[in-house]
Amino acid sequence: MFSLKDRVAIVTGASGDIGAATSRALHAQGAKLIISGTRLDALERLASELGNNVHIKLCDLRESDSVENLVEEAKSIYGKLDILVCNAGITKDMLAIRMKNEDFDDVINVNLKSSFILNRAAIKSMIKARYGRIINIASVVGVTGNPGQANYCASKAGLIGMTKSLAAETASRGITMNCVAPGFIETAMTSKLGEEQRANLFNKIPAGCFGKAEDVANAVVFLASEESSYINGQTIHVNGGMLMV
Numbered sequence: 001m002f003s004l005k006d007r008v009a010i011v012t013g014a015s016g017d018i019g020a021a022t023s024r025a026l027h028a029q030g031a032k033l034i035i036s037g038t039r040l041d042a043l044e045r046l047a048s049e050l051g052n053n054v055h056i057k058l059c060d061l062r063e064s065d066s067v068e069n070l071v072e073e074a075k076s077i078y079g080k081l082d083i084l085v086c087n088a089g090i091t092k093d094m095l096a097i098r099m100k101n102e103d104f105d106d107v108i109n110v111n112l113k114s115s116f117i118l119n120r121a122a123i124k125s126m127i128k129a130r131y132g133r134i135i136n137i138a139s140v141v142g143v144t145g146n147p148g149q150a151n152y153c154a155s156k157a158g159l160i161g162m163t164k165s166l167a168a169e170t171a172s173r174g175i176t177m178n179c180v181a182p183g184f185i186e187t188a189m190t191s192k193l194g195e196e197q198r199a200n201l202f203n204k205i206p207a208g209c210f211g212k213a214e215d216v217a218n219a220v221v222f223l224a225s226e227e228s229s230y231i232n233g234q235t236i237h238v239n240g241g242m243l244m245v
Contacts, residue, residue, distance in 0.1 A: 002225040005030035008078040009224065010070055012059070012118070013088030015042035017187040018137065021213035022085055024050065025221045031083065034074045061088055061114035062106075071121040080129060083224045084122040086115040087137040089155070093148045104151040111155035116162060119177070123170055132175035133224045136163050137216070140183040140239050156181075160235055167233035176232045180219045183239025186210040207240030 009026050013019035015037035023035050023046060032053040037043050038060060047054045055077050059066050074081045089111040092103040115136055126132025141149060142156025160179050167177040184190060184201055190210060193201070202208055219236050222228050237243055 001227055002029055002221050007031045007082040008080050009083035010034045010074050011085045012036045015039040017213045018216050019087045020046050021217040022220050025217035029221055032078055061110045064117055067114045067117045068121045071125055081125050083133045085135045085220055086118055091152050095148050096150045107151035108155050112158045126175045127173045130174040134177040135220050135223045136179045138179040138181040140181050140243050164233045171232050178223050179235040181235050181237045182216045183242045184210045186212055205240045205242045211240055
């Protein structure tokens with residue numbers, strides 16, 4: 001099950017924990033990859049680990065032309081694009097009364113606008129092939145909200161709404177579009193939390209622990225596979241029961 005043999009996938013934010021785990025999971029199922037990010041050293045380590053059928057493309061999501069060209073670059077290398085995983089994102093946390101306009105704009109532009117541009121470019125290619133899988137990585141806080149993250153929460157809530165809209169536009173063309181919304185996942189970012197912070201978070205999670213990047217990656221692989229062909233416009237929550245919808 002979940003074979004992705006000879007499918008071509010783009011993964012953005014592949015230099016981060018979730019992006020790297022997603023790249024590994026897709027590659028393990030036979031996918032050919034374009035891994036994208038801004039940290040060349042991390043991407044090179046990942047590519048070296050995975051071996052064949054992996055190409056690196058540096059991309060700054062603040063540059064619209066560079067984002068849009070990712071799809072054409074994938075097609076120039078592999079001849080097609082089957083799977084897009086929009087995983088990259090940034091945070092610039094601050095209470096709203098102190099948040100600068102540019103910090104709000106930056107997070108919206110990187111997390112939401114760049115995903116729209118990349119989704120649109122992928123859709124144009126996938127419509128011609130009458131096949132495609134697009135998975136946008138949202139967040140539990142895009143549904144619940146979170147103090148100090150008005151910009152980030154807005155970007156992830158927008159991503160969920162955008163995905164539903166685009167799913168309705170493209171479903172008749174053999175394309176599915178869904179979100180995966182991670183909860184608290186064990187990453188380099190969460191490893192910096194203090195013991196008290198971690199304990200408070202654990203109390204909110206029925207599973208009593210943080211998730212792993214691989215938990216998110218497994219959900220992505222399912223949504224990228226043939227077995228998910230009748231799932232569209234949905235958000236799969238990977239949060240240990242922290243939010244049940």
